[in-house]
Amino acid sequence: MRIGVFVCWCGSNIAKTVDVEKVVEAAREMPGVVYATDYKYMCSEPGQNIIQDAIKEHKLDRIVVASCSPRLHEPTFQRCVEAAGLNPYMVEMANIREQCSWVHDRTPEATQHAIDLVRMAVAKVAKNEPLTRSRLGITRKALVIGGGVAGIQAALDIADAGYPVVLVERTPSIGGHMAQYDKTFPTLDCAACILTPKMVDCASHPLIEIWSYSEVEEVNGFVGNFEVKVRRRAKSVDESKCTGCGLCLEKCPVKDIPSEFDEGTGTRRAIYRPFPQSVPNKPVIDRDHCRYFQTGKCGVCQKICPVGAIDYEQQDQVVTEKFGAIVVATGFDVWRDERAMAQFGYGKYPDVISSLQFERLMNASGPTDGKIVRPSDGKTPRSIAFISCVGSRDEEHGYPYCSKVCCMYNAKQALLAKDKLHDVQTYVFYMDIRANGKGYEEFVRRTIEEYGANYIRGRVSRVYPDGDQLVVKGADTLLGRPLEVRVDLVVLATAMKPHDDAKELARKLGISTDQYDWFSEAHPKLRPVEVLTDGIYLAGACQYPKDIPDTVAQASGAASKVVGLFSKEAILSEAMTAYVNEDTCVGCGLCVEVCPFGAIELVEVVDREKSTRDNQVMKKVARVNEGVCKGCGTCAAACRSGSARLRGFDTKQILAEIDALADAALAGRQ
């Protein structure tokens, strides 16, 4: 055994706290070590050359690099030694930066600590065994969950690169929130004008299948080889026959269902499509409200349909399909907690509405054909107050985070209101204006300076009615005085929040969420599109509030990750995976329960052949799917019988580390 130890200064990160030369000296005395040296940046090209040259010159067969966290540079040094002819798993990292120099002052203890860490790594590497990664195939077909602008963009980009995509959307139409908007900041492009062509592109793309009115039920498998169960809910309309003529939509007798798409500002029928430009453009029957499904009597749509497309007998279908990658683009919900918004009278006074409802009132395809009117009496408002940060930046009632887009849509809505109603007076109550995007600050200035919006810095304490008007009571903190404004309409910039069932989807996908249930990215800066589960990518506001340009950019980023994955010949599996000693496994199944990746299952094996009875004695044992295993070691920690083991972290390796440390301590820290 010939171990080489390479101690890194990390510039001054390590060297200013730890006496690197002393660590090298101590390493030379450790069992099995034949060579030790130090260098300023071991990860740099000259540093890696030092390692590779030493491997050749001193015939090293095991390497310890004492530097930073293995999370940062383990792959770097694995590649380095592999290039010099060693198995990449013959490298151990001693983390003398995060776990040593950064937490100590320059003291002898710091150096001693570094020596101990190196001693443990040397003891461990002596027990390392070469590991190999196997090659796994890839199903080159992507699943995109969520048909908003993020999902649409991701699906188009992946399909344009030549790979088939299934776009799953929960509602009857793709389009998402963007389809609800009137115009978009800061360019005031009509949202529908820029979105609907993309929706049509999706529908007509030969490589994209849109599964609307569908939800993901179960996700199994691993990168390149996911197996996904999708429930395709019964639309009660035979899509192969329906021409989308819309006759049924006019004749359905159930007329008064609040339209989800219009945020309750308008109504829809029991057979409906969310909006005229829906994709697919064929209606569905909402069975919870349909008179036929509720009472068994009606059938008007079936009688009137000229092509006989109405099918009341249709059943949900659960489809299982294989995918190589998954893009999660499920977007956001808006905060609707009426109780928490009681101070603003939301849900109590009809003329207090949410920004998304106001968006529908402004929209030419909305319930009022784009006329801004008060929900209470249909009159044109002469004054409107926009209140920002409703539920955002408000730990007490809502969420502590900033919803990021409200400042901008407040400005947009104030501008558009003025544009449509020339003599309206607009007030915007704000905490501070966050307008950091291309053209954003200029846009807000334009709303204030050219469109006469009255921006008032201060929080609103209460909204209450007075006659047929509303009084907005708050404070102007710039002038330092209380303030009351009488207006005809109040618009609340409600917070963006994760869907209520975001956590459930996260669980199905095996990905993590943050404290609010937004999906967590793999690294906040360097891996913002990936999650910790390989082959699953995030796009859009399901991760955190985002505006449309950021959403589209991330969607294209996610798509490029998928395309990058699909363009590989094969996937290399993890080498440091768990395995089970089936002889000692008692099949208690605890490892199955604790595995965060669903990589372990119980299988029945022959325990022994029996001569007295003409049957075999079977037993259940745990078995690891090494393609799914990420080598976290939870199973090995949970296993009482010591049957679950982790390659690269075998008990004998861990004990060697502990023994090395204990021996040093017992010997009085030589």
Next chain:
Amino acid sequence: MFEVENKIRQEAKRVLENGLVELVIGWAPGSVPFRTTPVFIDRPEDVDKLVWNPVCANNLAVYLPKIAKDRKVGIVAKPCDIRSIVALIQENQVKRDNIYIIGLGCAGVVDPSRLELAGVRLSDVTALDWAADGIKVITLNGEQLLKSTDVHRDMCLACTKREPALFDVKFGEAVLPSEVKPRELPELPEERQKYWSEQFSKCIRCYACRQICPNCYCEVCFADRVEPKWTAKKAVPEENWMFHATRAMHLAGRCIQCGECERVCPVGIRIAELMREMAEAVKNKYDYEAGDPNEEAPLLGTFRENDVDPAQHS
């Protein structure tokens, strides 16, 4: 007692005769009247060996993982034994379909070593039975009525779960203890350490506690492993600590409080007290009780949103 005993025998006969089970595990008279012994009955004509009395101590669930693996087995079980069965089902050691549970309402089991202390001449004893407010000992010289608190096992004095939680048929009435005996452990950590050091120093490493425990079903116990050698075989205090502490951790959230470990310990280590301490911690922190058929999975394999982080609440 005899009524319940007869019902057990009839039921055992019935399930053996109609082929519902191949074997019934129960208790038979022991070598002396104040003890019983496990019995395995596979012929209907042998069912009269079965008994039910206050010294039916053994938790017979310990035999299930091996015996009920590939055949249907009937088992006569007290409520605590049934909790063991539930735990074994949850941990995939037996299939519910393979066992037929003859469940018994319980009135507490007697610790024979306490009879003498209560003034009974053991050589005179001919039978024991439950009485309205205690234990009736029938001796050559007549009957003696003893208080439950004087002669019950510690585990039974602390037990309030005397109704079978899972069964195919149930006989007998549960009688709850008039008061629950509190734990007797010292409060201060250093005193506790001393207490357990003294307890464990007595250990001769016979592993009776492990062998009798239905939950200790590993084919190769950590204590028997040679590579790595987690604990040496010699009975010295530090190795004893390693054995008992590790065994306790392996049973954390799993022990169902039958007290068999303590009953069979030849040197009287208060192992059940340690287990009870652990079970109470689990109950307080996670609102979980091992052996509850309403729980779907073992505690350590279950994650709930409101689970406390023990690191923050210790």
